[in-house]
Amino acid sequence: MPLAPYAARPDLTSPPDPETSVTPLYTLNELDEAIERLDDSVPCRSYDPEVFFAETPEDVEYAKSLCGTCPLREACLAGAKDRREPWGVWGGELFVQGVVVPRKRPRGRPRKNPVTA
Numbered sequence: 001m002p003l004a005p006y007a008a009r010p011d012l013t014s015p016p017d018p019e020t021s022v023t024p025l026y027t028l029n030e031l032d033e034a035i036e037r038l039d040d041s042v043p044c045r046s047y048d049p050e051v052f053f054a055e056t057p058e059d060v061e062y063a064k065s066l067c068g069t070c071p072l073r074e075a076c077l078a079g080a081k082d083r084r085e086p087w088g089v090w091g092g093e094l095f096v097q098g099v100v101v102p103r104k105r106p107r108g109r110p111r112k113n114p115v116t117a
Helices: 028-037 049-053 057-067 073-083
Strands: 087-090 093-096 099-101
Touching: 028 073, 049 057, 049 087, 057 087, 057 093, 073 087, 073 093
Parallel strands: none
Antiparallel strands: 087 093, 093 099
């Protein structure tokens, strides 16, 4: 498999453009400080924190939807990826064992045969 031409690769030697790059919030203290600097309220501070660590798939989807309007969404997600958050909704994505997963499975084993209605 041939490599991409040198010009097509990102330049890692120059600093990132602050207008287009997202600065990850590496520590939870940095996240707290960023939230306090905002004039707006953010969903993780306005709603019950338990919803962001919910057990049911419906509650997880609700938490993910709350993050959609958050101004810190991208930075929160980037920081959570770097910290490999063990679980919960961070930046609108679900983390399980430090990895982003598309959706939460319900408790128990999946059925062998799908149920038809």
